[in-house]
Amino acid sequence: GAVVSQHPSRVICKSGTSVKIECRSLDFQATTMFWYRQFPKQSLMLMATSNEGSKATYEQGVEKDKFLINHASLTLSTLTVTSAHPEDSSFYICSARQGDNEKLFFGSGTQLSVL
Amino acid sequence: AQSVTQLDSHVSVSEGTPVLLRCNYSSSYSPSLFWYVQHPNKGLQLLLKYTSAATLVKGINGFEAEFKKSETSFHLTKPSAHMSDAAEYFCVVSDRGSSNTGKLIFGQGTTLQVKP
Numbered sequence: 001g002a003v004v005s006q007h008p009s010r011v012i013c014k015s016g017t018s019v020k021i022e023c024r025s026l027d028f029q030a031t032t033m034f035w036y037r038q039f040p041k042q043s044l045m046l047m048a049t050s051n052e053g054s055k056a057t058y059e060q061g062v063e064k065d066k067f068l069i070n071h072a073s074l075t076l077s078t079l080t081v082t083s084a085h086p087e088d089s090s091f092y093i094c095s096a097r098q099g100d101n102e103k104l105f106f107g108s109g110t111q112l113s114v115l
Numbered sequence: 116a117q118s119v120t121q122l123d124s125h126v127s128v129s130e131g132t133p134v135l136l137r138c139n140y141s142s143s144y145s146p147s148l149f150w151y152v153q154h155p156n157k158g159l160q161l162l163l164k165y166t167s168a169a170t171l172v173k174g175i176n177g178f179e180a181e182f183k184k185s186e187t188s189f190h191l192t193k194p195s196a197h198m199s200d201a202a203e204y205f206c207v208v209s210d211r212g213s214s215n216t217g218k219l220i221f222g223q224g225t226t227l228q229v230k231p
Contacts (some may be wrong), residue, residue, distance in 0.1 A: 010131045034219070044159075045221075046219070046220075046221075079214070093159070095159070095219075104161070104219065105160075106151075106160070108160040
């Protein structure tokens, strides 16, 4: 089946630094990728939707200047958390969709800890 | 607007007994509904999905769910729980409204505990 690789799986950084998370579709072209955030014991919350070659669409309440999303190719989307703060600590998951197929394939997630 | 409510945050069953995870949805359109499972430190995996075909949907690992429009429910069941079923389960509705974004809206999740 289709595989989505998310890297890194875990990152610890100092407050004020930026962190980049990569999401790659390994065996299919992902026209749409989604980025989610999961707080402990809570559900996934959609942060943004990115389509290849265009600007990401952010959900209400998500700061686009803080969470930079780039979807420059059909197999790669990146989420950069800029000037990270402890409250940004969370589990981030990406998912990818091929064409109009509703089925999504998920990465294994990235646990971000900001000290 | 679409929304999803998972009625139980935590369900505990004994191995070999039936599993019932409850989900109610709200949708202005004919919804697509999904159940996903998340094992610790792993990504989400699709268990099954309903897209206006048969109302009883069979998924992987012996799970199935029944779409009941009159009750706006999509409960997940399994006749006999296995220890490996212990995980977090998410009921999800696809926002196919006028924008046709296919955006997923997640329920709060239900933690399934399976006791030996």
